[in-house]
Amino acid sequence: MPDEKKLCLSTSGLTKVFGFGRQKTVAVDHVDIHFYEGEVASIVGESGSGKTTLAKMLLGLINPTEGEVYFQGRKRDISSQKKKKEYWKNIQAIFQDPYSSYNIFRNIDTVLLDCIHMRGGRHLPHAKKVEMMAEACGFVNLKFEELTKKYPFELSGGQMQRLMIARIFLLNPKILLADEPTSMIDACSRATILDMLMQLRKEVGMTVIFITHDIGLAYYVSDSVYIMERGKFVESGSADEVILHPKEAYTQRLISDVPKIYEEWDLSTV
Amino acid sequence: MSNVILEVRELTTKWVTRFKEDICAVDHVSLKVEEGKSLGIAGESGCGKSTLALSLMGYYFPPLHYMSGEIIIAGRNISRMDPDDIRKSILGREIAYIPQSAMNALNPTQKIIHFIEDVVQAHDPYQTKKEIYELARSCFETLGLPAGVLQKYPVELSGGMKQRTVIAISVILFPKVLIADEPSSALDVTSQKMVIKMLKNLMENGFIESLIFITHELPLLYNVTDDIMVMYAGQIVEKGTAKEVVFDPLHPYAKGLMGSIIVPEQGQRDVKLTAIPGVPPNLKNPPTGCRFAERCKYVRPECTLHSIPLRDVGVGRAYRCILSEKELREAYAKEADKNAR
Numbered sequence: 001m002p003d004e005k006k007l008c009l010s011t012s013g014l015t016k017v018f019g020f021g022r023q024k025t026v027a028v029d030h031v032d033i034h035f036y037e038g039e040v041a042s043i044v045g046e047s048g049s050g051k052t053t054l055a056k057m058l059l060g061l062i063n064p065t066e067g068e069v070y071f072q073g074r075k076r077d078i079s080s081q082k083k084k085k086e087y088w089k090n091i092q093a094i095f096q097d098p099y100s101s102y103n104i105f106r107n108i109d110t111v112l113l114d115c116i117h118m119r120g121g122r123h124l125p126h127a128k129k130v131e132m133m134a135e136a137c138g139f140v141n142l143k144f145e146e147l148t149k150k151y152p153f154e155l156s157g158g159q160m161q162r163l164m165i166a167r168i169f170l171l172n173p174k175i176l177l178a179d180e181p182t183s184m185i186d187a188c189s190r191a192t193i194l195d196m197l198m199q200l201r202k203e204v205g206m207t208v209i210f211i212t213h214d215i216g217l218a219y220y221v222s223d224s225v226y227i228m229e230r231g232k233f234v235e236s237g238s239a240d241e242v243i244l245h246p247k248e249a250y251t252q253r254l255i256s257d258v259p260k261i262y263e264e265w266d267l268s269t270v
Numbered sequence: 271m272s273n274v275i276l277e278v279r280e281l282t283t284k285w286v287t288r289f290k291e292d293i294c295a296v297d298h299v300s301l302k303v304e305e306g307k308s309l310g311i312a313g314e315s316g317c318g319k320s321t322l323a324l325s326l327m328g329y330y331f332p333p334l335h336y337m338s339g340e341i342i343i344a345g346r347n348i349s350r351m352d353p354d355d356i357r358k359s360i361l362g363r364e365i366a367y368i369p370q371s372a373m374n375a376l377n378p379t380q381k382i383i384h385f386i387e388d389v390v391q392a393h394d395p396y397q398t399k400k401e402i403y404e405l406a407r408s409c410f411e412t413l414g415l416p417a418g419v420l421q422k423y424p425v426e427l428s429g430g431m432k433q434r435t436v437i438a439i440s441v442i443l444f445p446k447v448l449i450a451d452e453p454s455s456a457l458d459v460t461s462q463k464m465v466i467k468m469l470k471n472l473m474e475n476g477f478i479e480s481l482i483f484i485t486h487e488l489p490l491l492y493n494v495t496d497d498i499m500v501m502y503a504g505q506i507v508e509k510g511t512a513k514e515v516v517f518d519p520l521h522p523y524a525k526g527l528m529g530s531i532i533v534p535e536q537g538q539r540d541v542k543l544t545a546i547p548g549v550p551p552n553l554k555n556p557p558t559g560c561r562f563a564e565r566c567k568y569v570r571p572e573c574t575l576h577s578i579p580l581r582d583v584g585v586g587r588a589y590r591c592i593l594s595e596k597e598l599r600e601a602y603a604k605e606a607d608k609n610a611r
Contacts, residue, residue: 007387046428047458141547156549158314184456191530213458216534220543234438243534255461255534259489260465261516262535266322267467267493 008072010173011057014067016053027053029231030067035175035207040198042210042218042239042255044254047226051211054228057181058209060084072174074162087245092173096216098160100200102152108163112136115170125248136166140196153238158189165196172204179211194221200218214260215251227251275480276303276365276447281339283325287334289343295321298339298503303447308481310474310495310512312527316550318369319484323451324591325367326482329356344446362393363559366445366478370452372436376424377443382389382598383420384438393443406442412475413438413468417444430461434468441477445573446480452485466494490533492516500524501549503561506580510587520589523562542609559594568593 001111016028027050035041045051054060058069060078069076071090078084095101102111112133116122121129127162134144140162152160161181168176178197182190201204213216218239227240227250229234235248246252258266273552278301285293293319303309321334328348330336334456335441341349343364345439350355369375377385386406390397397405399561405573407417415431424432433453441448454462483495491512497514500508500523508521516565519525529544548565551557559574560566573592582588583595591598 013543046460072408158315182550184317187488187530188486188527188546190532190542194532195543195545213460214532215459218531219534219539220382239288239539244536254459257463258534259487259493260533260535261492262533265493267463267470 007034008037008071009209010070010073011037012060012068012070014054014057014069014203015065016050016057016062021103021133026101026231028064029232033226033233035209036206037174037207038201039227040201040208040222041224042212042222043226043228044212044218045213046213046254050231051213051228052179053231054208054210055093055138055177059177060172061085075081087184088173089171090173091175091177092168092171093177093179094161094164094168094181096183098164098184099153100159102160103163104151104153107149107151109133111152111163111167112170119171132170136169137163139169139199140166141192142166155225157185159191161185161193162196165193168200168206169204171235173206175207175209176200176240177209177211181206181210181215182217183212197221202261214258215243215254227254273303273305275305275344276301276482277340277342278302278326279340280511281322281325281341282337284335284337285321286335286419291554291562292475294337294556295504295553296325298555299501299504299506300507301509303480303482305479307406308483308495310498311482312409312485312486312489312491312498312503312515312548313501314486314527316552317501319486319501321452321483321504322501323367323449323484325597327356327361329361329368329479334488354571360440362440362443362444363573365447365449366443367449368437368440368451368453372453373429373432373456376432378424379421382435382439386442387418389439389442409477410438410443411578413471413477428461428466432510433457433461433465433608437465437468437472441472444477444513446479447482448472449482450479450484454490455485455487462479466473470489488516488527489533500527503556504553505561505589505590506591507562514518514587516573518521519564520583522566522568523603524541524589560590567605568598 011033014028014031018025018027025258030056043051057064078087113129116129116132137144137147141160142162182193197208201208210221222239226233228240229250235242235251240251242251243255246255278299280298280300281296282298283296285295299322311319322333325340328341328351339349348360369564383406387399387402390402404422407430410417410419413547415434419435454465459469469481473481475562476554485491495512497504498512502523508515519528526546546565552559557563559576560578563569563573578590578592580588
């Protein structure tokens with residue numbers, strides 16, 4: 001971690017309310033977060049605790065009902081499409097379901113070329129672009145020669161998710177928001193994906209916001225952990241502090257829900 | 271003395287693709303499940319776990335085809351039975367199956383109780399609706415599901431609840447063996463725990479006699495099942511008790527799987543995750559020798575020459591590798607030593 005912490009993304013009183021009147025659901029309730037540059041922060045909570053809604057607000061995909069998002073200390077402005085695109089150069093996401101993250105009509109070359117173009121590489125010679133794409137694929141242990149002219153649906157789930165990371169590598173955003181990136185792929189590819197996210201952080205200095213329901217993953221990857229329950233943060237702090245010495249009953253429950261191998265797994269608590 | 275409920279001998283099944291290519295996703299698999307025991311099947315995506323689950327039911331439909339081997343369930347050989355007979359007398363009563371996407375298995379236009387009526391009446395047309403309701407209610411209550419669920423539509427239930435409902439429906443005819451194919455992979459950890467608790471309850475309350483649990487999460491298997499079988503590219507590469515396979519894996523692939531485990535326990539943060547590089551071989555034309563050879567750290571030239579038999583070591587313990595137990599253990603010890611330094 002860098003010595004001096006520079007604020008990268010923060011929010012104040014961020015709230016999202018769905019519906020109104022009697023059917024009002026407060027999905028995210030006055031949340032204040034402070035993500036620093038180069039750190040890996042996890043947001044952990046069970047299904048329906050508002051993790052994804054929060055992520056969508058941070059990405060600017062949905063508008064918050066109340067509250068503000070600050071990017072690098074300044075208020076985020078995404079009032080026009082152009083400004084939104086500018087913002088998305090800084091923040092990118094990997095979603096849960098790799099199968100629905102791609103446009104099935106566009107092959108892998110175009111997916112990766114788009115990223116190069118977005119970074120202002122439209123005028124580069126083609127050979128240079130291919131070299132960049134090959135480098136990005138190499139970063140995630142894929143072979144560009146095998147992928148070229150293929151379509152995303154020809155890949156396995158783990159490969160798709162890795163290609164998503166290759167995109168991120170090309171785009172080189174300030175912040176990567178990973179919304180349950182490993183929940184739909186098997187344990188073996190999961191280790192690879194997590195390793196790559198860590199590498200992105202180490203080599204590029206990216207801030208990674210990791211959203212998950214599995215507190216074990218959060219413990220493994222993150223510097224700081226935020227525990228979310230019903231739209232509110234109930235506990236936050238460094239990973240060791242929160243997970244090894246949880247204070248809230250909710251955090252303790254989340255930890256007890258993960259299957260253990262070295263300790264007894266208590267099934268009676270559900 | 272425990273008696274064998276399900277025995278499979280050298281079962282081989284294949285998928286036939288559109289281009290008439292054969293893909294042997296289950297290749298000479300033998301297994302035994304005893305009464306009151308549970309068997310876990312581990313492996314990464316595409317290793318044939320789910321195909322094995324489908325094949326075990328003896329109910330083949332194109333593009334899945336039966337090739338050879340025997341499936342004996344409670345003394346009956348079902349491997350060459352007529353599909354219609356299997357559907358009527360075996361499925362649901364002897365062997366039940368929970369598919370991977372069980373949450374989508376419920377008809378959205380029907381209440382849960384109608385679904386149960388359908389299931390029960392297909393096997394026993396003379397049961398009245400009242401009897402079925404009573405049966406369903408007692409079954410749901412024993413399993414810790416509120417009886418109110420019966421009168422609901424699937425959309426009114428949460429993901430975890432739907433999954434548990436599907437499990438309850440699948441055991442309503444008291445099958446001998448239940449095959450659960452990744453029942454919890456789409457759920458969050460809290461619902462997952464409820465599903466696991468329910469599966470354990472099933473055995474304790476005598477709804478089922480044995481359980482076959484398929485997943486890629488080794489910590490889960492370790493907590494649920496008595497024995498674990500590791501599959502790779504359609505073959506069994508290792509089997510043994512849960513404790514043996516998790517803490518003392520022999521086959522390099524099983525060892526690799528162990529390296530990808532993440533648990534939130536003291537000291538686990540510093541453990542380096544070791545992913546297995548590469549991808550599983552294409553089963554269209556599998557390699558002649560060891561199927562794991564090209565991803566294996568300890569590969570030798572003779573590995574790729576001819577197919578490797580499953581080596582028996584001790585009771586119920588076996589692995590498929592050219593190296594001896596001693597050589598493997600030495601190699602792992604050396605590896606661990608290197609990492610420690």
